[in-house]
Amino acid sequence: MNRKNQYALITGATSGIGYELAKLFAKDGYDLVMVSRNHDELQAKANEFKSYGINVITMAKNLFTQDDAFSLYSELKLNGISPEILVNDAGQGVYGKFQNTDIHREVDIINLNIVSVIILTKLFLKDRLAKGSGRILNLASIASKAPGPWHSVYHGTKAFVLSWSEAIREELKDSGITVTALLPGPTDTDFFNKAGMNESKILEDKDNLMSPEQVAVDGYKALMNGEDKVISGLTNKLSVAMTNITTDSMAAHRMGEMQKPMNEK
Numbered sequence: 489m490n491r492k493n494q495y496a497l498i499t500g501a502t503s504g505i506g507y508e509l510a511k512l513f514a515k516d517g518y519d520l521v522m523v524s525r526n527h528d529e530l531q532a533k534a535n536e537f538k539s540y541g542i543n544v545i546t547m548a549k550n551l552f553t554q555d556d557a558f559s560l561y562s563e564l565k566l567n568g569i570s571p572e573i574l575v576n577d578a579g580q581g582v583y584g585k586f587q588n589t590d591i592h593r594e595v596d597i598i599n600l601n602i603v604s605v606i607i608l609t610k611l612f613l614k615d616r617l618a619k620g621s622g623r624i625l626n627l628a629s630i631a632s633k634a635p636g637p638w639h640s641v642y643h644g645t646k647a648f649v650l651s652w653s654e655a656i657r658e659e660l661k662d663s664g665i666t667v668t669a670l671l672p673g674p675t676d677t678d679f680f681n682k683a684g685m686n687e688s689k690i691l692e693d694k695d696n697l698m699s700p701e702q703v704a705v706d707g708y709k710a711l712m713n714g715e716d717k718v719i720s721g722l723t724n725k726l727s728v729a730m731t732n733i734t735t736d737s738m739a740a741h742r743m744g745e746m747q748k749p750m751n752e753k
Contacts, residue, residue, distance in 0.1 A: 494572045495569055496510075496518045497521040498510050498513070498575040499523045499524075500627075501524055501575075502524040503677065504678060508701050508704030509625075509707060514537040520543070520544045520545065521547060522544060523546075524548065525549070525551075545569070552600050561612075570619070573711070574622070574624045576624070576626045579601045580597050580679070581642030582594055584638065584684070594641045602648050602649065605626065626668070630671050630672070630728055633650075634743045635740035636747060638747040638748055653667050653668075668717065669718075670706070671718065673720070673727065675698045676694070676699055688748070730742075
């Protein structure tokens with residue numbers, strides 16, 4: 489199928505799941521708008537993806553700030569680009585008991601995981617509704633399904649993303665625009681390092697981590713099929729099923745035991 493001039497806009501596109509998703513779009517012939525904070529990383533990845541014979545636009549933006557989320561779209565419009573697909577992948581967490589963690593870092597994370605996501609999605613919809621087509625992939629997480637002691641703000645942001653994604657999906661059901669939520673579990677990316685989670689019990693057995701490639705494939709298929717959500721990986725499906733049949737306080741206790749530091753009894 490000819491994808492010429494059909495752009496996929498991907499945030500967090502230089503590493504982890506975002507990078508693997510960008511690779512799948514590139515292989516499928518989509519042009520890319522790649523968004524990340526690091527200009528040099530963007531250029532390196534853009535050169536790699538151009539080898540697939542596609543156009544790649546790089547945008548170095550800091551999505552911790554609202555202004556950069558708004559300016560990203562205004563710059564695309566100035567260049568006459570209307571992405572057909574939006575992938576809200578960029579997201580971070582911060583590890584530790586809430587009473588001890590840095591509030592400024594947490595406000596940044598809420599801005600990145602929630603505020604920039606709703607801004608970009610609003611601008612995408614304003615642009616695409618008249619065209620009657622479009623696809624949105626929002627990175628939720630199995631963290632969206634259970635409270636997360638030691639990682640409380642991250643879990644809260646992902647619960648927002650899932651609930652809001654399901655709501656706007658219903659609003660958009662006759663618009664030609666689909667909304668899909670991707671729910672990975674622990675995945676072998678730089679996420680834990682950035683969150684300061686390297687001492688967490690969740691990383692005791694690195695072999696249990698999903699590969700970002702597999703998560704991306706699951707998300708890509710679900711997006712292209714117009715599914716409402718996909719939980720990536722059998723273990724994660726079982727974990728969510730367990731959460732669904734327990735009380736919130738039990739789910740929080742179970743998650744807290746999984747995520748606390750290895751040296752905590």
